[in-house]
Amino acid sequence: MPVHPLEMIYRDAVHSSLIENLGLQDHEIVHYLTQMLCGFSEAENLYKLRNHLGQPIQELEEMLWAADPVFGTAPSFEAEREARRKIGDYALFVAGMFPEATLHGPYSQPSLGELIHIGKESYWIVSLFNQGEHARDAKLYARLSESFERCVLGLALVRDQLTPDQMLPRPACVR
8 A cells, every 4th residue: 555645656657667668677676766756756855964064965975975984974884874875865866867967056966977876886885784684675775786777767767757746856956
């Protein structure tokens, strides 16, 4: 039973794009991307990482700084895992749904290739947390990293299927 009002629409679009069109036979990734789109349909969820003042971080470079427990501001390796998960989600969402965000905006933007590299790397780092409570999720994040480009393409296909009233909020760099 769908919880989010757009969940069925997103699930059908993601399923069609990934499984039917791209042959990525991974229902767990379909579910993950569906939930990610549902989450990002609420504008306040787009920039979940916060700086030391509690303000949303909108620049990818600052997000990476917030995810680094050694040289950056992440207070622990667990915080690094969570920040890298959010960075992976953000990179996948922007690269797939709003690739034009890499072309212009009020913030310095990475290229689409850099965004994809950072997203893949972030999911790969999350997959390295493979002990205890994170053991099961680690395999999913490894597959997300391995399939990142196909997921980006799948989200681009999803974008093409959505009507204007089903579209997701645009990142600040695309306004």
